[in-house]
Amino acid sequence: MINIVADQVRSKIVGKIEAAKWYTVISDEVTDASNKEKLSLVLRYVDSDTLLVREDLIGFVEYNTGITGRELANKITSSLQAFGLDLSNLRGQAYDGAGNMAGSVNGTAALISAQYPLALYLHCLTLSESSCCQVIADYQCSKYDGCNRKGLPIFSVHPKRQTALEKAISDTQPTSKVHKLKDMCRTRWVQRVDAIQVFKSLHQCTVTCMEGICNDGPRLWSPDALTDARSHN
Known part of the structure; x- marks a missing residue:
């Protein structure tokens, strides 16, 4: 039942992002109550109905294959695609300043930007x-x-x-x-x-x-x- 509700909420968020077209992904590493490491994925976009900037949590993604920049980049992009989002419309990335996320060569942001050059990287909003x-x-x-x-x-x-x-x-x-x-x-x-x-x-x-x-x-x-x-x- 919880998964069904989550899918419905996520579907509505994705619909709003598709209407807005362009979006930014904000992600951070978290540990849940069962001590599993996960990525929180938040999407920032302009609501086409209200013209207000929104930041909506779209899901938590478990990662157990490693925390290298490459592994996290693959996890983020594959998750966004699984949610039905077009990565060619990705216009921004916001992560913390850790080396695996912000490294200029093998960091997650750099690897995603290599595939999608318009997805500019900024420090996560808390740092800003x-x-x-x-x-x-x-x-x-x-x-x-x-x-x-x-x-x-x-x-x-x-x-x-x-x-x-x-x-x-x-x-x-x-x-x-x-x-x-x-x-x-x-x-x-x-x-x-x-x-x-x-x-x-x-x-x-x-x-x-x-x-x-x-x-x-x-x-x-x-x-x-x-x-x-x-x-x-």
Whole structure:
């Protein structure tokens, strides 16, 4: 029953894409609950009825023959053809920056472009949005992004400093369930938002920690620690 419903939904999406004619494929590698590796396939096109840009998930495709650029290129093109799409109308590809996807010679994008030269490759939209955010998005978001990028290495690679941060959190925000900063993921926008929110919630704690390091001085801390604390305080 689920497969029948999926086929009906996919058929309607394909019909809209055929009306639009040109489309872009957006794909990423995912692992499902059963620990099977799959490709998510999303198609971007202009709805001919509303003239609005749409991005519709058309399916998940299991790949168990390898993750080389050639294997993934074959999987994507064969899947699109199986869905009834004309690859000569493919005008774009959007993947992450991994070598097997974005490699200039043997990457998936390059191999598909060799067959379909009009299918231009761009970084996946999450990376594009992430880059744009640093330039034109909300100032506060950009500010916390930059601060977190600079502040995280101060603690994450130095156990003694991390311990000091945890003490500052305990003293400043004893009810906090978060005790460390999160890394800024390049490709997962939701994780970037989480990291910014964590940094924002622990901002006062990090300031308190750095002030404590400065106050303790060379008696307890190395010159590098003091320099980092003063430059980011």
